Amino acid sequence: MTRYASANVVMQIVGFGLLAGTLATAREGSLTLWVVYGACCAGWFAFHFLVTARPRRAGVALLLSALLPAVAAGWAQDSTAVILVSVLLGRFAAWHRPRAAALWPVLCGCLLLTLLTSAAGGAGPGDLAGYAVMMLLLTLLGLNQRQYRLRADQAERLLHQTTLMQQEQAQVAVLGERARIAREIHDVLAHSLGALTVQLKAADALLEGGDLDGARARVRRSGRLADDGLAEAAAAVAALRDEVIPLPDMLAALVADFGRDHRTDVRLTTTGTARPLPSGPVVVLVRVTREALTNAAKHAPGGAVTVGLDYGADRVRLEVRNDIPRAAAFVTAGPPVSGYGLTGMRERLALVGGTLHTGPDASRRTWRLVVEVTA
Known part of the structure; x- marks a missing residue:
């Protein structure tokens, strides 16, 4: 003009x-x-x-x-x-x-x-x-x-x-991101508080029966659940603030804590050229990894666990493998992912353009959880 x-x-x-x-x-x-x-x-x-x-x-x-x-x-x-x-x-x-x-x-x-x-x-x-x-x-x-x-x-x-x-699209994106983060925080609190309630009720029942060791184990389990819930809530808040730590660093910290707490041999391998990812996929991938590790500790305690992260040209692939106990080697469908369930995980992955596949490998001695996210 x-x-x-x-x-x-x-x-x-x-x-x-x-x-x-x-x-x-x-x-x-x-x-x-x-x-x-x-x-x-x-x-x-x-x-x-x-x-x-x-x-x-x-x-x-x-x-x-x-x-x-x-x-x-x-x-x-x-x-x-x-x-x-x-x-x-x-x-x-x-x-x-x-x-x-x-x-x-x-x-x-x-x-x-x-x-x-x-x-x-x-x-x-x-x-x-x-x-x-x-x-x-x-x-x-x-x-x-x-x-x-x-x-x-x-x-x-x-x-x-x-x-x-562009302003309308940016506003819609912001509202969608806030809704997603609010849903994540809600799920974290619901899962953590629900699990804590169960553990504390069990501890109270054990105390009434005089089983101090069992009650103490339940209390320790409650403490771990509280720590996991706080970690997940912190990750969701960080995503809202765009302060997400790089995915390999978050997975490395998660794997280290898991190996120390459960005294389990767990390894993390990263292939491809690492690159920054949006907050949504990062939070979902970390949550899936935490759930997979928890599932491995619950159903295959003491077994070796391998976490693989691969950066492809247009997608990121996460694979968690753990040994299946011999007593359960005949199963054809693995136990559900604790807390949120496979259905909930698939829904959240779908929101960020990802897919989830689980099941035993060909030898039926290793359980695999594979996640792919377009990014």
């Missing part, structure tokens, strides 16, 4: 200069024609004065200021009237408000009227050809300016619409 405003000012100055120069060099002796020229200039100034506040009246003023010299061109002693018509037609053609249905009749009408009155006044073919070329040239210049303005307006509208769309 700034570039167009500058071009518009330049065009007005050039047009005024042409009018002033034409009138200053006119060799007209008829008072009537000078009155026509004065009315023409008055219409020019009225157009620029009214074009913003009263565009319809401004258009009428400009049209009349072009028709007057067009009618009087046949009685003029020189080409002053034709030059005035040319300048005014160029200005009218550059105006972006008239529609094409109204623009072309005005331009063609003024052009034909000027040539007809000039021919009636005795102008020769050469003069008529020169008049036509001059009027067409200034009209084409005005049309070029008009097209530039229309394209600029269209580009500005498209930019405005694009900005609004």
Whole structure:
């Protein structure tokens, strides 16, 4: 808009200069024609004065200021009237408000009227050809300016619409992310508090029966559940704040804590080129890993566990493998992931473009949990 405003000012100055120069060099002796020229200039100034506040009246003023010299061109002693018509037609053609249905009749009408009155006044073919070329040239210049303005307006509208769309998309993304984080925190609290309730009730029952060792084990289990819940809640809050630790570091800390707490041989391997991931996939992958490790400790205590993280070109693959106890080697479907369940995990993975597959391998001695996330 700034570039167009500058071009518009330049065009007005050039047009005024042409009018002033034409009138200053006119060799007209008829008072009537000078009155026509004065009315023409008055219409020019009225157009620029009214074009913003009263565009319809401004258009009428400009049209009349072009028709007057067009009618009087046949009685003029020189080409002053034709030059005035040319300048005014160029200005009218550059105006972006008239529609094409109204623009072309005005331009063609003024052009034909000027040539007809000039021919009636005795102008020769050469003069008529020169008049036509001059009027067409200034009209084409005005049309070029008009097209530039229309394209600029269209580009500005498209930019405005694009900005609004981007703002709406960003708002929808923010709301979706907040809803996802709220759901994650809700699930963490529900799972942790539910598990704590069960353990504490069991500890209370054991205390009533005099089983101090069993009660103490339940209390310790409650402490571990509370720590896990706090860790998951902290991860969800970090995701809300975009403060997620890199996935390999989070998995390394999780594996180290699991190996220390359960005295289990657990290894983490990372392949591919690590890269930053959005908070959603990171939180889900960490949760799935924690659930898989908990499941391994529950159903295959003491068995070796391997966690593999692979960064592909357009996806991230997580695989958790643990030994199946011999007594359970005949199973065809593994135990459910503790707490949230496989269905809940698949739903959360689907929200971040991921898939979950579980089951024993071909030897039926190792349980595999495989997660793939597009990222």
